[in-house]
Amino acid sequence: MIINMAATMRSLVIGCCVVVFCFERARSALPIVVNTWPFTNATDAGYNVFLNGGSVVDAVEKGCSKCEVLRCDGSVGEGSDPDEDGEVTLDAMIMDGKTMDVGSVGCLRNISSAISVARMVMERTDHTLLAGELATKFAVEMGFKESDLSSNKSDTMFKQWRANNCQPNFRVNVSPDPKKSCGPYQPTESTRLLQENSRNDKGVGYLNHDTIGMVAVDKNGHVVSGTTTNGLNHKVPGRVGDSPIVGAGSYAQNEMGGAAATGDGDIMMRFLPSYTAVQLMGSGMTPSNAALFSIKPIIKFYPDFNGAVIAVNSKGEHGAACHGSGIGTFHYSVKDNPDQVNLFSVKCV
Ligand code: SD4
Numbered sequence: 001m002i003i004n005m006a007a008t009m010r011s012l013v014i015g016c017c018v019v020v021f022c023f024e025r026a027r028s029a030l031p032i033v034v035n036t037w038p039f040t041n042a043t044d045a046g047y048n049v050f051l052n053g054g055s056v057v058d059a060v061e062k063g064c065s066k067c068e069v070l071r072c073d074g075s076v077g078e079g080s081d082p083d084e085d086g087e088v089t090l091d092a093m094i095m096d097g098k099t100m101d102v103g104s105v106g107c108l109r110n111i112s113s114a115i116s117v118a119r120m121v122m123e124r125t126d127h128t129l130l131a132g133e134l135a136t137k138f139a140v141e142m143g144f145k146e147s148d149l150s151s152n153k154s155d156t157m158f159k160q161w162r163a164n165n166c167q168p169n170f171r172v173n174v175s176p177d178p179k180k181s182c183g184p185y186q187p188t189e190s191t192r193l194l195q196e197n198s199r200n201d202k203g204v205g206y207l208n209h210d211t212i213g214m215v216a217v218d219k220n221g222h223v224v225s226g227t228t229t230n231g232l233n234h235k236v237p238g239r240v241g242d243s244p245i246v247g248a249g250s251y252a253q254n255e256m257g258g259a260a261a262t263g264d265g266d267i268m269m270r271f272l273p274s275y276t277a278v279q280l281m282g283s284g285m286t287p288s289n290a291a292l293f294s295i296k297p298i299i300k301f302y303p304d305f306n307g308a309v310i311a312v313n314s315k316g317e318h319g320a321a322c323h324g325s326g327i328g329t330f331h332y333s334v335k336d337n338p339d340q341v342n343l344f345s346v347k348c349v
Contacts, residue, residue, distance in 0.1 A: 097252030213260025247275030263307025288319025
């Protein structure tokens, strides 16, 4: 259910844009830009592309780029959430719902503009996903500059984590005991049961909003989705999350809509929630219900999972759903008029 963030509608100026906390039913107006979390500068940047006559693909790229450059919330993009070795790597994707073309990058090293590299994969190759070191090589060929993605913040996060015996971490069934010690690790003989697969002790229950997921629809109903993120803090080096995976991090299909996810990607990517939400909207479900039903199967298997999905149909109606005490209430940003960004909230189920 979409809820009110205030008893009466309130507006304030955040950065360059007017933000209004909304509570009425999600209306439809095109063009529209919708993104996860209150990253209103990104929403604004995406919508400005439409005002300047740009395409919906440009809108999603520019909107997501804005968060990479601003490091929205101090945690999207470079400079935060290092892996176990202290390195920051990025995941991103962009999907064009008109052509069903996709470009994505996973575990991208040393290139800060991951969403733009993803767009290059979409437009300059016949592939869908490039990963790691060789995705960096591709980016350099396409004219991107290499740079160190770490920062004082990520270095401090890494040092503190090491000082805390590398807690929490994502290792299981290894020795020494990963709940007590840093690596290097070796596999143990035994393996654990699914029921023991708690996620809250990994720190993923306390999201630091290190991902932006965006859906934009132009005035002709052309739908595009995108994501960009540094993934999860202290991830195992080489880890690729849900954000660059088609149907998991985001999905777009004209005449149906678009969706994007945020949260515990290792779990979410097993259920393709963005794909599910878009298909449900295609069969007539409201965006709010489509988002809700896309996360229900996840909850069944992982009752302590934390995550959220935004959904926008091709008419510009939107909704969201979330789960988990680590989020509680999920906020997302919408811009469907030149004057203001609207912030919507949903209580997690
Ligand atoms: C991931 N889904 O890599 C991302 C993390 C995220 O807000 O969304 N954080 O698992």
